[in-house]
Amino acid sequence: IYPLNREFDFRLSGFQMHAIVIATMASLMGPVSRLFNSAIRRAKIKAPGEGFIQSEVTKRLFFQIAMGLFIHLWITHVIRSPIAYPSIHSHSIVEQFISLADEDKRIVLEELIAIMAAQGKTTVSLI
DSSP: OOOTTOOOOOOOOHHHHHHHHHHHHHHHHHHHHHHHHHHHHHTTOOOSSOHHHHHHHHHHHHHHHHHHHHHHHHIIIIITOTTTSOOOOHHHHHHHHHTSOHHHHHHHHHHHHHHHHHTTSOOOOOO
């Protein structure tokens, strides 16, 4: 038996967090799709097909459309949001470069010169 005042360390990777949110949304959409399907049947909206096939197709189709819309919105507004990936400007790169240690600055400059030389753009060398 654990004491009541014990602290637990709980960590999730980004992938696990997204998977939990998507799984939760999918488990909530199942009952909603059944409710939507019964509303269609009670309103007597006729679609091609009758009976069991129509209700099952309608239920599954609504679920797929709703989940597709949710996934699209999740990807565009959460995963690829400007907050998650702010645009990188040259001044922010320079500020980060200035904050590096001298040895790290030398390594970065050597790598940049090697990349530019491989592209045939410059013949610069470190002093």
